[in-house]
Amino acid sequence: MRGMERLITAWMVAMALLVLPSAPVNAQQQERTPVKIAILDVQRVFQNARALRYLQVRMREYMEEYRAETAREEQAIRAAQQELAGMRERLSPQEYEEERRLLERRLLRAQERVQQRKNTLNQAQQMGMSEVQATLNVIVTEIAHEQALTLILRKDQAVLNATSLEITDEVLRRLDDRLPTVDLDQPGTH
Template sequence: MLFRRFHRPHPAAIRQALLHLTVLLCLGAVLVAGAAPAALAQKLPPTVIAIIDTPKILRQSKAGQAVARQVEQYSQDAQKEIAAKEQSLRKKEETLSGQRNVLSQEAFQREAQSFQKDVGDMQRQVQQRKIALDQSMAQGNQQIFRVIEEILKELAREMAFDLVLERTQVAAIVNQQMEITQEVLRRLDQKLPTVTVPAPQTGQ
């Protein structure tokens, strides 16, 4: 099948998003590594760390689920359209095969080249639709990430942490108070109960 289901998550999109969400919330002056004298560096206060599980938030939040539903629908719509074009190509291939002994070699060659061009165009359309769908999903998620970043700043002021790490970056959580995922999820549902994902744009 020329068109494959490609809507389900999006490891590349999530990896890019996690980089964006590894937020360093510096609440004091920032010293360039190696630039401060050793005596001054020893006076720096200990860093307070908070931990967030962004994939869990995307899966469980109202906004994240809204993005998933809309992307799923866009994917199904695209699959229907591609399937119709794929069926048309199959019929053309059958017709061409039946003309092999009817057309002259030159005429058959022209028809075969035209068919191969159609197949190539179809494959490019599939790739364009995949890219467009990924972009739409990223735009939908970006709306969520902006609100998450605002929430992290709020929590940083309230809880006085300096650094946010992704759960995947931490081998083990010794102090469960460092885990702020559920509070971020609760506030996200309040601030952003839904998201509108823009329709994929293929330029066609």
């Protein structure tokens, strides 16, 4: 029993040492900057920023345009396949094989164009997102300097926060003012 008391006493002393504030080692530690915190709802910024909504609309338009082009190409290839199947009886085996190879190359080129379009769309979207992110970083830095903020937390990382700590509305307002749209060339035109 006595061993248990010693263990509990040692544990309590260790906990007390952990809880007690340590004495500052030098004068610099005594003059610490007070922490001033703000909360930013990045998800709400990304959902509501005018430039990102513009980017989403443009990307949808480009995708629809590409889908229509791809559908036309697929339809033309199917028609050529049907035509080739109908000509099989009239062509020699060598002529048929040559036509089949031409059609196969045409199909491969169409598949390459589809992949290239996807890559081009992804690249255009990434460029637009990078422009928004760069502008957002500048705005957040400006607000941090203006309000002497020492820490900005993402809202999704905060368990609880007072609404007075939120800077989301101000960030969103400045982002919309500074970057209402994104400079986005039509993919594949540059």
